[in-house]
Amino acid sequence: MDTFYQLIHDHVPNVLFYILLLLILVSITLKIMKEIFYDKDADQISYGKWIKSLFYKRKTDVNKDGEKKLNDIIVYSDEDRESLIKNLENDDFFQEIKKCKLGHISAIDFGSPDKNVVFTNIMKIYVETIEEAVLRILRENKLDKLTTTELNDLLSREIDIYSKNIYEKIKVSLGDKLYKLLIESKKGFKIKNSDCREILIDSILTISNQSPDKYDYDNYDKAHYILTSMCAVLKVSMKNFERLFKDFNGDMEEIMKNS
Numbered sequence: 001m002d003t004f005y006q007l008i009h010d011h012v013p014n015v016l017f018y019i020l021l022l023l024i025l026v027s028i029t030l031k032i033m034k035e036i037f038y039d040k041d042a043d044q045i046s047y048g049k050w051i052k053s054l055f056y057k058r059k060t061d062v063n064k065d066g067e068k069k070l071n072d073i074i075v076y077s078d079e080d081r082e083s084l085i086k087n088l089e090n091d092d093f094f095q096e097i098k099k100c101k102l103g104h105i106s107a108i109d110f111g112s113p114d115k116n117v118v119f120t121n122i123m124k125i126y127v128e129t130i131e132e133a134v135l136r137i138l139r140e141n142k143l144d145k146l147t148t149t150e151l152n153d154l155l156s157r158e159i160d161i162y163s164k165n166i167y168e169k170i171k172v173s174l175g176d177k178l179y180k181l182l183i184e185s186k187k188g189f190k191i192k193n194s195d196c197r198e199i200l201i202d203s204i205l206t207i208s209n210q211s212p213d214k215y216d217y218d219n220y221d222k223a224h225y226i227l228t229s230m231c232a233v234l235k236v237s238m239k240n241f242e243r244l245f246k247d248f249n250g251d252m253e254e255i256m257k258n259s
Contacts, residue, residue, distance in 0.1 A: 075144050075145055081142060088223055089135070091231075092231050097127050097130070100123070100127045101124060104238070105120050105238075108242055118182075122173065122174070125166065126237070127234070127238075130230075134227070143220055148208070151208050151219055152205060155208050163197075167183065170183060181252060192240060196236050196237055199233060203230075204230070207226050
């Protein structure tokens with residue numbers, strides 16, 4: 001052992017030697033503390049994960065059975081949080097929204113100028129309302145401070161709100177008769193796009209429900225994965241709009257003539 005210390009001392013400057021020795025002593029001390037104070041009454045976790053937990057704020061989550069669970073979460077500074085939000089606002093989802101609003105929707109030909117006006121307005125309302133809902137969630141909530149349960153509840157509420165807002169705005173734009181035909185009839189958008197909507201909601205809530213302990217990512221990482229799934233579903237919904245609305249002819253034209 002003396003030979004080992006002498007070898008290090010001969011080849012490493014004194015300052016570095018003492019820093020290295022201090023780090024070793026601190027590491028050993030923390031390991032002993034973990035074994036004495038943590039492992040005694042809790043489930044065993046790795047030494048590395050326990051060290052990581054010392055630097056994260058811990059928050060208590062209560063599951064449906066009333067049992068408390070400690071989740072390791074990172075609470076960001078306001079500056080870091082703002083940076084994360086800006087990064088998310090550049091996500092592919094928002095780029096796809098921009099493409100829809102600036103060119104893709106208006107370029108679709110539904111067969112006549114009057115139809116083009118009606119259908120492009122519906123599609124713009126759809127993408128703009130979703131965009132507003134997502135931006136509101138990102139900008140008005142400190143997602144890093146939410147437990148898994150709180151995040152899931154927030155997203156469930158917002159899904160209900162934006163779904164209601166979308167159809168209320170579309171109804172105002174169309175009037176009652178066209179709304180019933182194009183949106184609520186058996187061949188309308190609500191029914192024809194219902195599978196797509198269910199997939200979207202399921203993917204959002206599945207991702208938000210994942211435990212940060214199990215997958216080692218925080219709520220802003222979850223937001224990124226959610227936006228990725230929303231981007232894919234948005235593209236499918238736009239295709240559904242285009243395919244579905246091109247099939248409306250006689251009944252729609254009759255309503256438009258008499259309105």
